[in-house]
Amino acid sequence: MDDKALFFKILGLRPPWFIKQVVVDDQSQRVDIYVDHEPDIRVRCPVCDELYGLYDHAPERVYRHLNTCQMQTFIHVRPPRVNCPHHGVKQIGSEFGENGSEMTFSFESFMIRVAQECSIEATARLCGLSWDQSWNGLQRAVERGRARKPHRVPRRIGVDEKSIARGHKYESLVYDIDAGTVEFVWDDRGQESLESYYRQFSREELAGVEAVAMDMWDPYIAATKQYVPRAEKKIVFDRFHVMRHVLDAVDKVRKSEHRQLSERGEQTLKGTKYLWLWSRENLPAWRQGQFEALRSLDLKVCRAWAIKENLRHLWDYRYGNQS
Ligand SMILES: [Zn+2]
Structure with missing residues (x-):
C-alpha cells in the first residue's frame, strides 16, 4: 500500500475525493497531506440543498489533524464553491473541520478531551498549539453545545x-x-x-x-x-446557605461573649468554638460532659445555639393538616 492509499484509508475518504500528495518533512517532523477531488463533481448548495456543477474553489484551508506517529500532521484542502441561481456563490462545509477552525473535527475533539483534564496552558503544550488556538477550540465546542441546547426555561x-x-x-x-x-x-x-x-x-x-x-x-x-x-x-x-449564615451568627455571638468574659478574667468559652457549631448528634462523646456543663450556664451563646438547633428542623417540618 503506498502512502496515498494509506492516508486515503485512515482519513476515511470516499470518491470523488482522493489524496493528491503526501509530503513528509523529517527535518521539521511534519506531514502535509493534500486532498483533492475529481474535476467533474456536483456540489450541493448549503442553503437549498440542490445539486449544481462545481463553480470554483475557496482559497486553500489547512487543518491540523491527529499526529501521524510522532509527526504533526496537516491536511490541505480547497473547499469547492457552488453558484446557486437562488442563493448565489456559496462555499460548502468541509467534512474535515468547522469553518473558521484550524483543526479537523478529530483533532479538535482530542484537544477538548485533553482540556477536560488540565489547564489551557497544559493543553496547548501537550497538543503543540498556541494558547489562543486551544482557547478558540474550546470556545467553538462551547458554542456548538449552546447552539444545540433547546430554548427552554427550567421549572x-x-x-x-x-x-x-x-x-x-x-x-x-x-x-x-x-x-x-x-x-x-x-x-x-x-x-x-x-x-x-x-x-x-x-x-x-x-x-x-x-x-x-x-x-x-x-x-x-x-x-x-x-x-x-x-x-x-x-x-x-436553600438550606445550605441559610445554615451557613446561622452558623456564622452563632460564631459571632461566641466570639463577642468570649471577649467580654476574658476581660473579666474568665476563660469559660476558650476552645469551645466547634462545640457550638457541630450538630448536636455529631458532638464527640468525650466532649459531651463539658458541653452539658456549659449549657447549664446562663450564656448568650447557649441561646444562639438553641435557635440554630431548632432551625435545623424547619426543613422537615410539616403543617398539621398535611401528611
Ligand atoms: Zn441554493
Whole structure:
C-alpha cells in the first residue's frame, strides 16, 4: 500500500475525493497531506440543498489533524464553491473541520478531551498549539453545545456563585435543578448578568418557573423579582446557605461573649468554638460532659445555639393538616 492509499484509508475518504500528495518533512517532523477531488463533481448548495456543477474553489484551508506517529500532521484542502441561481456563490462545509477552525473535527475533539483534564496552558503544550488556538477550540465546542441546547426555561432554577482565582473573583451559574445541567455561566455576581439570562425568555415562559433557589444575595433577588412573575412566592433560600449564615451568627455571638468574659478574667468559652457549631448528634462523646456543663450556664451563646438547633428542623417540618 503506498502512502496515498494509506492516508486515503485512515482519513476515511470516499470518491470523488482522493489524496493528491503526501509530503513528509523529517527535518521539521511534519506531514502535509493534500486532498483533492475529481474535476467533474456536483456540489450541493448549503442553503437549498440542490445539486449544481462545481463553480470554483475557496482559497486553500489547512487543518491540523491527529499526529501521524510522532509527526504533526496537516491536511490541505480547497473547499469547492457552488453558484446557486437562488442563493448565489456559496462555499460548502468541509467534512474535515468547522469553518473558521484550524483543526479537523478529530483533532479538535482530542484537544477538548485533553482540556477536560488540565489547564489551557497544559493543553496547548501537550497538543503543540498556541494558547489562543486551544482557547478558540474550546470556545467553538462551547458554542456548538449552546447552539444545540433547546430554548427552554427550567421549572426549578438554582443560582449559585463560586469563588475562583483564590477567592478574588466570583463566577455565577444558573442550573436546572431537576436535570442537573448548567444553563448559564458568567463571571461576576451582578444583577445585570442574571437579568441577561432571564431576558432570553418571554414573560409567559418565565411565569412557568416554580422556584428559584439561591443564596441570600441582593442582586440575585432583585434580578429575579424584576423578571420572574410572582417571584416573591418563588425565591427559595436553600438550606445550605441559610445554615451557613446561622452558623456564622452563632460564631459571632461566641466570639463577642468570649471577649467580654476574658476581660473579666474568665476563660469559660476558650476552645469551645466547634462545640457550638457541630450538630448536636455529631458532638464527640468525650466532649459531651463539658458541653452539658456549659449549657447549664446562663450564656448568650447557649441561646444562639438553641435557635440554630431548632432551625435545623424547619426543613422537615410539616403543617398539621398535611401528611
Ligand atoms: Zn441554493
